Amino acid sequence: MSEFEKFTIDIAAHPMMERAKELGFLTTFDRAKAQEPRCNFGNTGVCCRICMQGPCRILPKKPGANKGICGAADYTIVARNVVRSIAGGAAAHSDHGRHIAETLLHVAEGKLKDYHVTDVNKLMEVAKKIGVATEGRAVNDITKDVAQAALDEFGRVTEYPKLTWINKTVTAGRLKKFNDTTIMPSGINLSLAGLLHQTHVGNDADPVNLIFTGLKAALCDYDGMHLATDLSDILFGTGVPVVTEANLGSIKADKVNIALHGHNPLLSQMVVAAAKEMQDEAKAAGAAGINLVGICCTGNEVLMREGVAIATNFATQELAILTGAMDAMVVDVQCIMPSLRSLSECFHTKIITTMPIMKIPGSYHYAFDEHNAMESAKNIIRLAIDAYKERDVAKVSIPQIRNTVVAGFSLESILNIFKSINPDNPIRVITDAIASGEIKGVALFAGCNNLKGKHDNNHTEIAKGLAKNDVFIVATGCAAQAFAKEGLLNGEGVNKYAGEGLKKFITRLNAQSGLTTDLPLIFHMGSCVDNSRSNDFATMIANEMGVDVSDIPYVASAPEAMSEKSVAIGSYHVAMGTPTHVGVIPPLTGSTLVYDVVTKIAEDVFGGFFILEENPHKAVDKLVEVLEERTWKLAMRAKAVAKAAEY
Numbered sequence: 001m002s003e004f005e006k007f008t009i010d011i012a013a014h015p016m017m018e019r020a021k022e023l024g025f026l027t028t029f030d031r032a033k034a035q036e037p038r039c040n041f042g043n044t045g046v047c048c049r050i051c052m053q054g055p056c057r058i059l060p061k062k063p064g065a066n067k068g069i070c071g072a073a074d075y076t077i078v079a080r081n082v083v084r085s086i087a088g089g090a091a092a093h094s095d096h097g098r099h100i101a102e103t104l105l106h107v108a109e110g111k112l113k114d115y116h117v118t119d120v121n122k123l124m125e126v127a128k129k130i131g132v133a134t135e136g137r138a139v140n141d142i143t144k145d146v147a148q149a150a151l152d153e154f155g156r157v158t159e160y161p162k163l164t165w166i167n168k169t170v171t172a173g174r175l176k177k178f179n180d181t182t183i184m185p186s187g188i189n190l191s192l193a194g195l196l197h198q199t200h201v202g203n204d205a206d207p208v209n210l211i212f213t214g215l216k217a218a219l220c221d222y223d224g225m226h227l228a229t230d231l232s233d234i235l236f237g238t239g240v241p242v243v244t245e246a247n248l249g250s251i252k253a254d255k256v257n258i259a260l261h262g263h264n265p266l267l268s269q270m271v272v273a274a275a276k277e278m279q280d281e282a283k284a285a286g287a288a289g290i291n292l293v294g295i296c297c298t299g300n301e302v303l304m305r306e307g308v309a310i311a312t313n314f315a316t317q318e319l320a321i322l323t324g325a326m327d328a329m330v331v332d333v334q335c336i337m338p339s340l341r342s343l344s345e346c347f348h349t350k351i352i353t354t355m356p357i358m359k360i361p362g363s364y365h366y367a368f369d370e371h372n373a374m375e376s377a378k379n380i381i382r383l384a385i386d387a388y389k390e391r392d393v394a395k396v397s398i399p400q401i402r403n404t405v406v407a408g409f410s411l412e413s414i415l416n417i418f419k420s421i422n423p424d425n426p427i428r429v430i431t432d433a434i435a436s437g438e439i440k441g442v443a444l445f446a447g448c449n450n451l452k453g454k455h456d457n458n459h460t461e462i463a464k465g466l467a468k469n470d471v472f473i474v475a476t477g478c479a480a481q482a483f484a485k486e487g488l489l490n491g492e493g494v495n496k497y498a499g500e501g502l503k504k505f506i507t508r509l510n511a512q513s514g515l516t517t518d519l520p521l522i523f524h525m526g527s528c529v530d531n532s533r534s535n536d537f538a539t540m541i542a543n544e545m546g547v548d549v550s551d552i553p554y555v556a557s558a559p560e561a562m563s564e565k566s567v568a569i570g571s572y573h574v575a576m577g578t579p580t581h582v583g584v585i586p587p588l589t590g591s592t593l594v595y596d597v598v599t600k601i602a603e604d605v606f607g608g609f610f611i612l613e614e615n616p617h618k619a620v621d622k623l624v625e626v627l628e629e630r631t632w633k634l635a636m637r638a639k640a641v642a643k644a645a646e647y
Ligand code: BF8
Pocket: 263, 296, 297, 314, 334, 335, 446, 447, 448, 449, 477, 478, 479, 527, 528, 529, 562, 563, 565, 566
């Protein structure tokens, strides 16, 4: 047994952690340990650093210290901290979306020679959805209007009109709920700035009011994510089923290895295109070619559209360098560990930052130029080829561990598979399976790694538990990558882990799908912004069932949530009416009031609520219970409707 088994279930990670130990390099696993014990004030959310009189820490039993210097109570401090992290997450997702929208506008204006509209069908679909005229119009004009509509989501400074993408993608019931509870946003930047204002020292002290503003920001997160998905599909194509592989064994000793890491597909798509043209340059340098692998959500983006293999997920990103065969790691934005640079010094690896808002002191910065995108991508690949020439073969040690991955399940590709069974109304395939009891409902797995627990363990344990209970599972982000590495994204996974009902359901799809590969246990829907695909799925299911999302057996789980983005995603899922499990206790236990609002009272208002549960087996029980309760209620409702029809 490896001494590293207690840190991660990923067996490819163990030898790399051993290597790090030999080198004397402290990985994120060591650093997580070194942070123990955590400060309890921070852990429970009762440390306030909003003004410079602080930090103020709440000691409930100490007179005078049971409030902050300004008089802020625990509930104010906890609520302010949480909603500020929602704003951070929403800013990250939506700014990513804005970048794509600006690029799309420049494409329509003819300013960018290397990008073009790849998926005209998606363009038309999005245009119709958001109310842009298509009839008899040129593709370019439609593109311009769609891109401008997306950019308008950010710049609106008045309370009306409200955000278009939310307006056009949620159920009528949700829309009414958002308007009734005054959390429906009009401008993304306006809402996020408003939240920062509201949480300034001496401003709002009311935790419920703060939480509602937090939910408004969370809906901005949803809007920004949704337009990011839509416009990325328009630019680069909508994912279709692909077969590839995952884990560190996807790094090849005989090739120039380039990891695409971060979130934004604008550069990585160009690198994929450039790599196709540059195989000979790599061969001239003595390599067998260029091998691209993905890490984090940029990896998920290029997996969805190009079938690029997954090297690893968030917590194990450093380990890709420890293989000694990673020639360059090209990073864009978000979830990139600053430690990559110092680790790269032990090897020949080039860490290449590319975006103006993401630089690491000491790493190589290549400013990505969208106007010369292909040239930028080629130059970056040349840096990797140069680095390859410096590779020390004696240092190469790649764990030969990899699993087959069947991915690329955009909602469109799932519906296409359903169409093979019900061409007229594909969504009925899933609603019928729920109604017949064949499957218990749908679960979305999303989110990160968090080393407060054992890496990837919560993800896989909970997913296996739900699969055994006949839950149809979709996944995004680092959760999807954990499943990929563990062999849950292939047909084998179905044989091993699916309950009888789920197995029957997937077998039926296999028989009809026309695909040359078996469908997986879990359907990989893409990156974190692609959670919007799953939200559309839930909306379609609810509309087909004639109820709201808050009534359908659909749950979300972020078993190893870490980032501010995950807080935003979880929060908007609750507003959408979805029971949302988080497998790490967020910093809000310092206020019973806030804890109760998010785990209980939220259900009365939105139908969704947080299930905070660290134990994976208990989490499975709780999620299954919620799904069963909802399917039971739906069955009762159907019975009542049938009875009423008799009279
Ligand atoms: O946006 S799941 S660790 S990579 S934040 Fe980051 Fe979390 Fe991974 Fe993707 Ni999402």
